[in-house]
Amino acid sequence: MNTGIRLAADLDAISREEIERLRAHNFTRLVTAARRTPAVLRRWPGLDSVHSLDRLPELPVLTPSALADGCPPHSAEFLIDGDQPGMVLRSSGTSSKVKMMYHSWAFNEQVSALGARGLRATLPEPPRRVANCLYGAELNGSFLFTQEVARLLGARVYPLGNVTSVAETAKMISEHAIDTLAAPPGYGVDLLTGTPPDLLASMRTYLYIGESLGASRTAALTAALPGLTVRSLAYSTTETGPIGYQCQWLSGNDHHVHEDAMVVEIVDEETGLAVAAGEEGEVLVTPLSDTGMALFRYAIGDRGRLSTQPCRCGSQASVLTLLGRARQSLNVDSETVSADQLMSRLARLGITDPADCQLQVLWSVNRYRVRLLLSPSTPADITVDAVVAAFADTVELNQIVTGPRCLGFTVEHVERGDFERTERGKVPTLYQRTVTA
Numbered sequence: 327m328n329t330g331i332r333l334a335a336d337l338d339a340i341s342r343e344e345i346e347r348l349r350a351h352n353f354t355r356l357v358t359a360a361r362r363t364p365a366v367l368r369r370w371p372g373l374d375s376v377h378s379l380d381r382l383p384e385l386p387v388l389t390p391s392a393l394a395d396g397c398p399p400h401s402a403e404f405l406i407d408g409d410q411p412g413m414v415l416r417s418s419g420t421s422s423k424v425k426m427m428y429h430s431w432a433f434n435e436q437v438s439a440l441g442a443r444g445l446r447a448t449l450p451e452p453p454r455r456v457a458n459c460l461y462g463a464e465l466n467g468s469f470l471f472t473q474e475v476a477r478l479l480g481a482r483v484y485p486l487g488n489v490t491s492v493a494e495t496a497k498m499i500s501e502h503a504i505d506t507l508a509a510p511p512g513y514g515v516d517l518l519t520g521t522p523p524d525l526l527a528s529m530r531t532y533l534y535i536g537e538s539l540g541a542s543r544t545a546a547l548t549a550a551l552p553g554l555t556v557r558s559l560a561y562s563t564t565e566t567g568p569i570g571y572q573c574q575w576l577s578g579n580d581h582h583v584h585e586d587a588m589v590v591e592i593v594d595e596e597t598g599l600a601v602a603a604g605e606e607g608e609v610l611v612t613p614l615s616d617t618g619m620a621l622f623r624y625a626i627g628d629r630g631r632l633s634t635q636p637c638r639c640g641s642q643a644s645v646l647t648l649l650g651r652a653r654q655s656l657n658v659d660s661e662t663v664s665a666d667q668l669m670s671r672l673a674r675l676g677i678t679d680p681a682d683c684q685l686q687v688l689w690s691v692n693r694y695r696v697r698l699l700l701s702p703s704t705p706a707d708i709t710v711d712a713v714v715a716a717f718a719d720t721v722e723l724n725q726i727v728t729g730p731r732c733l734g735f736t737v738e739h740v741e742r743g744d745f746e747r748t749e750r751g752k753v754p755t756l757y758q759r760t761v762t763a
Contacts, residue, residue, distance in 0.1 A: 329432050329616050330355045333439060334586050338447055338573065338641035345642055348586035352614035353379050359406045359616035366620050369396065369403035373622075382589065387598050387610060388624045390417075390425065393565065397426045404619040406430075412618070416465035417564040426465075427565055433618030437567035440584050441471055441560050442478035444571025445533075447582070447639075448557050453481045453506035453531060457499060459513055460535070461750040462487040467564050468535055468750075472508045475559075481506070488513050488751045496521040503528040508559055510536045510751035511681070515543045516743050519550040526551060533559035537752050538579060538648065540681025542703040543742065561648070563626050566613045570646050573639040579648040582641055583632075587614050590644070591623065592632050595652055606631040608652045627652055650680070656756040658687050658694070661729075663722045665755045671716045671723060676705050680755045684745045687726070687758040696727050696735045701742050710737050 331352050334340050360366045360373055367373060372385055396403045398414075405428055412430040429437070446452065456476045462469035462485065469487065476483040484504060486495055495517055498504060507514060511534050518532060532547065532554055539556070547556055561570035561581040569588050570581025583590050589612040592601050601607040609628045613621055629649040637645055654665040668685055669678070677683055682704050686697040698713060714735070717723040727735040746757045 329436070331436060331614065331616060332586070333436070333443075335443075336446070337443065337582070337584065337586060337643050338639060340642070342642040345585050349589065349614065350379060352586060353382075353589065353612075355616040356612075356614050356620065360620040360622075363406050363408065363620075365401075365403050365408070366406060370620070370622060379589065382612065382623065383591070383600060385622045387593070388621060390625065390627060393621070393624065394425045398428050399426070404621065406615075406617055406620050410617070413467075413470075414465060415467040415564050425565060428619060429567075430617040433567070433615050436587065436615060437471065437562075438474035438478060440568040440571075440587055441475040441562070444560050444568060444584070445475060445479060447571055447573045447641075449531060449555070450574060452479045455502060455504045455528075456481050456483045456506045456508055457495060457504045458483055458485050459488050459490065459495060459507065459509035459517075461510070462489075464749065466750055468562075471562070472535075472559065476508075492517045492520060496525050499529060500525040500527075505530040506533065507531070508533045508535070510534065511539045511543055512742070512745070512747050512753045513751050515539075515546060518554070519546050520743075523551065529554065531555045531557065533557055535559040535562065536750065538650075538681065540679045541578075542679050542682050542701060544578070545703070546742075561646070563611075565619075565621060565624060566611050566626065569611055569626075573637060573641060575638045576645065579630075581646050581648070582637065582643040583646050585643050588612065589614065590632065590646060592630060595629070604631060604633060606649050609646070609648075625652070627654070654756065656685070656687065656758055658726045658758070661722045661725050663720075663726060663756070667720055667723060668755065671720060672713075674716045675708050675712060677708075679703070681742075681753070683755065684753065685756055686746060689758070689760045690733070693731045693733050695733045698735070698737045699745055700737065700739050701745075702739065704739070706739060708737060708739075710735060713737055 332348055410430050413434050415427045417425040458472045460469040460472050505528055514532055514534055558572050560568040562568040570583050572581055591610040592607040594601055595608045609626055609630045610623045611626050612623055629652045631647050633645045655662050682701040684699045688695045745753050747753050
C-alpha cells in the first residue's frame with residue numbers, strides 16, 4: 327500500500343503495547359491527512375484540537391444520514407485529497423439513506439489485506455477452492471472483496487454470484503471439489519441444508535457475511551453437515567471496510583477488532599457518551615486511513631459490547647460482541663416499529679432469534695396486509711391471537727396489526743427459504759413493499 331499506514335502482519339502475535347503504538351501512529355496519519363484537505367477540515371472543525379486518540383470523543387457522532395448527505399456527488403466533504411481514482415461502492419441503505427462511498431485504490435488494498443489477515447486467523451488451513459456466491463452487481467463490494475481475499479490467500483476462486491441457482495452451485499462444488507463457500511446466510515443455508523450431502527463431500531468451510539447467521543440457522547447447518555466449519559468471513563461494512571475477524575475460538579457474533587486499522591467505541595444510544603467497560607451500547611467506528619474518506623466516529627447501526635479480556639487464542643486484540651441492529655425500524659401508516667420491539671414481544675412466545683421470524687407489511691394502494699413468518703425452529707402452536715396478545719401493550723405494533731388500514735394479519739409457519747430477501751441476499755427482520763393485485 328502506498329500510504330503511511332502500518333498494519334501488523336499478524337495482529338494476534340503482537341503485544342497490547344504494540345497494538346496501541348500502531349493504532350496511535352495510524353490515527354495520527356488519519357488526522358494529518360484530514361487536516362491537509364480544506365473541505366474535510368471544514369466538515370470536522372473540531373479536528374484542530376484532536377491531537378491524540380483520547381481526544382477523539384470530542385468530535386461529534388457521524389450518523390448514516392449525515393454521511394449520505396455529504397457523500398459524492400452531493401459533496402466532497404469526506405474525500406481526503408479530493409476526488410482521487412479508486413472504487414465507488416453503494417451501501418444497501420437498509421437502515422438509512424443510500425450512501426455512495428468513494429474508496430481510493432490504496433484504501434481498497436488495505437481492505438483486502440485486512441480481510442486476508444482475518445481469514446488466516448480464522449481458518450487452521452487456508453481455503454484451496456472458494457465458491458464466491460456473494461451478490462456481484464449494483465456497486466456492491468462484498469463480491470469483489472471475496473475475490474481479492476481469495477487471491478491473497480492463494481486460493482482458486484469460482485465467481486458464481488448469488489444469481490446462480492443452488493442446484494448449479496452444488497453441481498460445481500461436487501465436480502470441482504470446492505472446499506469453501508462464501509455466501510450470505512439465506513443462500514448459504516439453502517444450499518448446504520437442501521443439497522444431498524454426497525454432493526458436498528468436499529465442503530469444509532462456510533463463510534458468511536452481510537448479516538448475522540443466527541443460532542437456529544447455525545444449528546441447521548451443523549445438523550446437515552456435522553463436520554462443517556462455520557465462520558464469519560469478516561465483520562465489515564461498505565463504509566468502513568473490515569472491522570473485525572474471528573479466530574479459531576470465536577464464532578457467532580464475537581469478533582476480534584482490527585485495532586491497528588479501526589477505533590471502535592461503544593456509546594449510549596441516547597447521549598452519545600461512552601459506556602462503562604463491558605457494557606452494551608451503540609457501535610461507533612473510525613477507520614484509520616490516510617486516503618479515501620475521513621469517517622470519524624461513524625455510527626454503523628449496530629449495538630455491541632467490547633471486552634479486553636484475553637481470548638483463549640492468546641490474541642491481545644479486543645473482542646467485540648454484536649447484539650443486534652441499533653434503531654432498525656419500519657414506518658407503517660405513521661407508526662414506527664423497531665426490530666427490538668418486535669423481538670421483545672415475540673420472546674414472550676419463545677422466539678428469541680431474529681433469524682427465525684420476518685414481519686412483512688404488504689401494501690395495496692393505501693391499505694396493507696401483515697404477515698408474520700416463523701421458521702420451523704419456532705413453537706408450532708403460535709397463533710394470531712397469541713401474537714396479538716403479545717403485541718397488546720406496545721402501541722405501535724398493536725396499531726399496525728389492528729389499525730383501520732390493516733386488511734388482515736396472519737401468522738405463517740414456513741421454511742426459511744420462504745422469507746423475503748433483499749436483492750443482495752440479506753433476510754431482513756422487518757420487510758415492507760407494495761404488491762399488485
